[in-house]
Amino acid sequence: MEFLTNLEIGFAAAFSPWNLLYCFIGCLLGTLIGVLPGLGPAATIAMLLPITYTLDPTASLIMLAGIYYGAQYGGSTTAILVNLPGEASSIVTALDGHELAKQGRGGLALSTAALGSFTAGCIATVVIALFAPLLAEAALEFGAAEYFSLMVLGLVASVVLARGSLVKALGMIILGLLIGIVGTDGYSGIDRFTFGQLELVDGVSLVAVAMGMFGLGEIIENLSRKDPERAVFSASVRNMLPSFADLRAIAAPVLRGTTMGTVLGILPGGGALISSFAAYALEKKLSKHPERFGRGAIEGVAAPESANNAGAQTAFIPMLTLGIPSNVIIALMAGALILQGIQPGPGIIRDQPDLFWGLVVSMWVGNLMLVILNLPLVGIWVRLLTIPYQFLFPAIMVFCGIGVYTLAGSTMDLHVLVLFGLVGYVFRKLECEPAPMLLGMVLGPMMEEYLRRSLLLSRGDLTVFVTRPLSASLLAIAVIAIIAVALPYVRRRRDEALEE
Amino acid sequence: MGAIKKPKDFLTGLLFAAVAIVVITVAQDYKFGTPRQMGPGFFPIVLAVILLAFAAILVARSLFGERDPLDGFAVRPAVYILGSGLLFNLLLRPAGLIVAVVAMVAIASQARRALNLAGGLLVGAMLAAGSAILFVYLLGQNLPLLGTWFGA
Numbered sequence: 135m136e137f138l139t140n141l142e143i144g145f146a147a148a149f150s151p152w153n154l155l156y157c158f159i160g161c162l163l164g165t166l167i168g169v170l171p172g173l174g175p176a177a178t179i180a181m182l183l184p185i186t187y188t189l190d191p192t193a194s195l196i197m198l199a200g201i202y203y204g205a206q207y208g209g210s211t212t213a214i215l216v217n218l219p220g221e222a223s224s225i226v227t228a229l230d231g232h233e234l235a236k237q238g239r240g241g242l243a244l245s246t247a248a249l250g251s252f253t254a255g256c257i258a259t260v261v262i263a264l265f266a267p268l269l270a271e272a273a274l275e276f277g278a279a280e281y282f283s284l285m286v287l288g289l290v291a292s293v294v295l296a297r298g299s300l301v302k303a304l305g306m307i308i309l310g311l312l313i314g315i316v317g318t319d320g321y322s323g324i325d326r327f328t329f330g331q332l333e334l335v336d337g338v339s340l341v342a343v344a345m346g347m348f349g350l351g352e353i354i355e356n357l358s359r360k361d362p363e364r365a366v367f368s369a370s371v372r373n374m375l376p377s378f379a380d381l382r383a384i385a386a387p388v389l390r391g392t393t394m395g396t397v398l399g400i401l402p403g404g405g406a407l408i409s410s411f412a413a414y415a416l417e418k419k420l421s422k423h424p425e426r427f428g429r430g431a432i433e434g435v436a437a438p439e440s441a442n443n444a445g446a447q448t449a450f451i452p453m454l455t456l457g458i459p460s461n462v463i464i465a466l467m468a469g470a471l472i473l474q475g476i477q478p479g480p481g482i483i484r485d486q487p488d489l490f491w492g493l494v495v496s497m498w499v500g501n502l503m504l505v506i507l508n509l510p511l512v513g514i515w516v517r518l519l520t521i522p523y524q525f526l527f528p529a530i531m532v533f534c535g536i537g538v539y540t541l542a543g544s545t546m547d548l549h550v551l552v553l554f555g556l557v558g559y560v561f562r563k564l565e566c567e568p569a570p571m572l573l574g575m576v577l578g579p580m581m582e583e584y585l586r587r588s589l590l591l592s593r594g595d596l597t598v599f600v601t602r603p604l605s606a607s608l609l610a611i612a613v614i615a616i617i618a619v620a621l622p623y624v625r626r627r628r629d630e631a632l633e634e
Numbered sequence: 635m636g637a638i639k640k641p642k643d644f645l646t647g648l649l650f651a652a653v654a655i656v657v658i659t660v661a662q663d664y665k666f667g668t669p670r671q672m673g674p675g676f677f678p679i680v681l682a683v684i685l686l687a688f689a690a691i692l693v694a695r696s697l698f699g700e701r702d703p704l705d706g707f708a709v710r711p712a713v714y715i716l717g718s719g720l721l722f723n724l725l726l727r728p729a730g731l732i733v734a735v736v737a738m739v740a741i742a743s744q745a746r747r748a749l750n751l752a753g754g755l756l757v758g759a760m761l762a763a764g765s766a767i768l769f770v771y772l773l774g775q776n777l778p779l780l781g782t783w784f785g786a
Contacts, residue, residue, distance in 0.1 A: 301692055308685040326664060524746055548723035581677075
């Protein structure tokens with residue numbers, strides 16, 4: 135019965151006219167930036183953070199969440215029709231989706247992506263509603279050692295499931311942790327690594343670093359390449375309605391993708407991106423005709439699109455229940471909450487029921503809006519792609535600059551933005567993934583704090599992390615994951631699965 | 635560079651090592667403490683030592699295996715984008731939003747030779763007007779349209 139009362143609170147919050155409007159704005163913006171390559175949800179949310187100051191916390195979180203999962207819908211449109219993933223999490227969708235479009239079945243691919251995403255969104259919403267309160271309750275029992283081990287696991291997971299070199303990714307995490315501790319040490323009151331800059335005592339701005347690495351760094355990378363050929367297959371968008379046989383063919387992949395996304399989304403370090411890759415690999419493995427993949431297999435659209443949407447939604451669970459953001463985008467939303475004076479963590483569900491349940495219900499409403507926004511309006515979104523990049527990238531730069539400056543009115547933040555534009559480009563050339571670094575930056579101060587507290591309580595005994603059963607199991611999973619990836623056989627298989 | 639088979643690993647290793655050494659040097663001024671009473675220097679130094687180990691692995695690894703060359707850096711876009719970004723930072727307070735945006739966009743647009751300077755100025759003017767309306771008038775953000783140079 136409590137569940138029904140909670141849903142009632144959620145419906146009341148999500149269906150208030152203003153919140154519906156912000157949900158719609160979020161979904162619309164999400165679709166827009168999802169369709170446009172070169173502008174992702176991280177940069178968009180970062181740009182909008184200053185604006186959310188003026189909104190009520192529930193409305194701002196509903197809108198920001200809409201941008202994140204809305205981008206998953208929009209990204210698939212571009213991937214299918216133009217073979218240009220609008221979002222990183224739609225890379226695998228392009229493989230088979232674009233083939234289908236070439237064969238004149240683009241309409242089917244689009245409706246499969248939308249239906250898959252919608253199904254996944256509904257299921258993920260229920261999972262959050264059922265699972266998050268339990269986890270939040272369990273989290274109240276967590277001690278400092280458990281939190282520390284959980285963060286280690288989250289950081290390791292973000293590396294193990296990413297692609298590329300393990301050592302580089304682990305190094306990027308450490309780099310991020312180090313950047314994260316710049317500023318005044320809350321324990322001793324000493325300013326660390328500020329090099330005498332007053333504007334750095336509050337730490338390096340996460341938004342500035344994220345927009346530098348993902349915004350400016352990507353612009354330089356894109357400009358250094360030739361404009362890709364953009365063949366738009368909008369003619370094939372007729373015949374959107376899948377036949378009964380189509381529905382039967384996609385049902386199982388959608389459910390498998392949803393399960394994969396739901397599980398990987400909950401894992402700290404997870405989210406939409408990883409889920410889509412894993413779901414595609416799984417479908418190919420299970421298929422009786424793996425050779426059809428890459429040549430227009432509908433399962434290759436259904437599974438990853440369901441997975442990325444489910445992953446985008448369940449990725450909220452660690453932040454809302456444990457206070458640990460699982461990826462950069464969620465970390466930015468946690469930042470938005472902190473700006474509003476709400477501490478992300480186990481207390482949210484208890485103290486802010488309308489925020490939590492309103493968000494959950496709004497996700498379901500938002501998914502419904504997205505189906506409507508995406509299927510009939512697909513022609514409009516495709517036309518957006520005709521905006522030439524030389525008009526788009528200056529606009530992104532202006533938004534980055536203004537977004538970073540208005541957050542704190544600090545010129546130092548602007549310099550950080552430009553510096554990390556350079557760092558982002560260099561790391562891209564060196565094939566170092568930026569995402570683990572940003573996650574490390576978010577978790578750095580928290581990890582130091584929990585490490586300090588654990589060791590204080592254990593009187594300096596380092597074995598505390600392995601003698602407490604829960605902490606020990608979390609660390610064991612992390613160690614097993616690292617060893618598994620380091621093994622040559624698994625490593626090869628992982629690279630194959632991720633590179634396809 | 636003859637012995638180095640993987641310049642990407644090698645350079646990453648050098649970068650990591652440089653950061654680690656800077657961290658360890660600077661953190662000498664912070665109290666290290668003991669595990670029981672971690673000082674402000676404890677966590678950064680432990681991290682930097684781990685980073686140094688990763689750097690060593692990367693540098694060592696770069697000497698073996700198949701060759702994996704590094705493509706050249708795109709100097710022109712990097713210089714134009716970062717340079718115009720820096721210009722925006724320096725102009726924003728003294729000259730104000732309008733001038734800063736126009737200057738940044740005009741220069742950044744030259745990163746690719748698709749637009750001439752006049753075109754860049756035009757795009758800049760449109761973006762300046764658009765962001766003034768959106769951010770300053772509609773969203774009420776605290777941004778100076780005209781900076782201190784203009785007596786604002």
